[in-house]
Amino acid sequence: xxxxxxxxxxxxxxxxxxxxxxxxxxxxxxxxxxxxxxxxxxxxxxxxxxxxxxxxxxxxxxxxxxxxxxxxxxxxxxxxxxxxxxxxxxxxxxxxxxxxxxxxxxxxxxxxxxxxxxxxxxxxxxxxxxxxxxxxxxxxxxxxxx
Amino acid sequence: xxxxxxxxxxxxxxxxxxxxxxxxxxxxxxxxxxxxxxxxxxxxxxxxxxxxxxxxxxxxxxxxxxxxxxxxxxxxxxxxxxxxxxxxxxxxxxxxxxxxxxxxxxxxxxxxxxxxxxxxxxxxxxxxxxxxxxxxxxxxxxxxxxxxxxxxxxxxxxxxxxxxxxxxxxxxxxxxxx
Numbered sequence: 001x002x003x004x005x006x007x008x009x010x011x012x013x014x015x016x017x018x019x020x021x022x023x024x025x026x027x028x029x030x031x032x033x034x035x036x037x038x039x040x041x042x043x044x045x046x047x048x049x050x051x052x053x054x055x056x057x058x059x060x061x062x063x064x065x066x067x068x069x070x071x072x073x074x075x076x077x078x079x080x081x082x083x084x085x086x087x088x089x090x091x092x093x094x095x096x097x098x099x100x101x102x103x104x105x106x107x108x109x110x111x112x113x114x115x116x117x118x119x120x121x122x123x124x125x126x127x128x129x130x131x132x133x134x135x136x137x138x139x140x141x142x143x144x145x146x
Numbered sequence: 147x148x149x150x151x152x153x154x155x156x157x158x159x160x161x162x163x164x165x166x167x168x169x170x171x172x173x174x175x176x177x178x179x180x181x182x183x184x185x186x187x188x189x190x191x192x193x194x195x196x197x198x199x200x201x202x203x204x205x206x207x208x209x210x211x212x213x214x215x216x217x218x219x220x221x222x223x224x225x226x227x228x229x230x231x232x233x234x235x236x237x238x239x240x241x242x243x244x245x246x247x248x249x250x251x252x253x254x255x256x257x258x259x260x261x262x263x264x265x266x267x268x269x270x271x272x273x274x275x276x277x278x279x280x281x282x283x284x285x286x287x288x289x290x291x292x293x294x295x296x297x298x299x300x301x302x303x304x305x306x307x308x309x310x311x312x313x314x315x316x317x318x319x320x321x322x323x324x
Binding site: 025029030031032033034035037038041042044045048052069072073075076079080083093094096104105108109111112115116118119122123125126127129130131133134135136137 | 185186188189190193194197198201202205206208209266267268270271272274275276278279280283284286287289290291293294296297298300301304
């Protein structure tokens with residue numbers, strides 16, 4: 001896609017903004033609509049857009065498939081580990097007050113941030129992995145047919 | 147507008163246009179959710195339904211053909227099923243309370259409890275996030291596991307197939323050269 005100049009310039013401008021917005025949705029989920037699921041999808045969209053415009057090889061240089069595959073499991077592990085941590089401190093599973101025993105509200109904040117981060121990592125990973133899986137297969141219709 | 151878009155999804159035979167119309171449909175339903183004050187749901191619908199799904203449908207489209215096959219069976223029975231189901235759903239809405247009514251079950255069952263407890267137990271303004279990540283932490287862990295499993299499933303199905311095809315091609319190449 002060397003010839004789509006406008007697409008390439010706009011994409012370069014947009015990708016950073018989209019990633020920034022994804023982080024905002026991710027870590028501001030306590031105060032405004034949004035959270036891990038939405039942020040993960042938005043984050044994935046940034047990379048998918050990059051992949052569509054610049055080609056699969058370019059985006060896989062930035063985000064190699066093995067990293068994506070690790071991310072799938074890592075997110076679930078972050079989530080589960082938050083719960084196991086609170087078990088070890090002596091609270092119930094996923095009782096975030098454990099993260100800051102003298103100030104349970106802060107503990108809840110940290111806990112929610114941690115699990116939302118886990119959700120975000122998994123969702124980003126899954127979305128990008130599915131996109132890679134689809135885009136990796138040789139297309140059966142040529143570009144001219146579009 | 148939702149109805150018009152849905153009809154266009156059914157009528158248009160070019161699959162590319164169908165994919166675009168389903169994206170439009172998702173965006174319109176996101177607007178509907180905003181109208182119902184469900185901002186979190188609307189956000190998800192706009193990001194997942196209109197964004198990712200459209201891209202994935204287009205990705206699938208690149209692997210298959212561009213036009214729908216003409217249908218061979220008669221449309222009478224599917225149409226009958228659709229009308230009966232639709233009729234039952236409309237009949238069901240007769241019993242539902244009006245939008246925004248204060249004594250609706252949604253307003254009286256558990257939500258007052260959550261609304262009351264969140265500010266001093268969790269201390270964050272977005273009650274949806276509080277319920278999702280804290281009160282219903284197990285459920286969300288389960289959901290994350292579901293997303294994870296779905297991703298693994300798609301990877302196994304699709305990338306495995308791609309690799310096998312590539313291997314077959316390599317085999318063919320080798321035998322051709324030999």
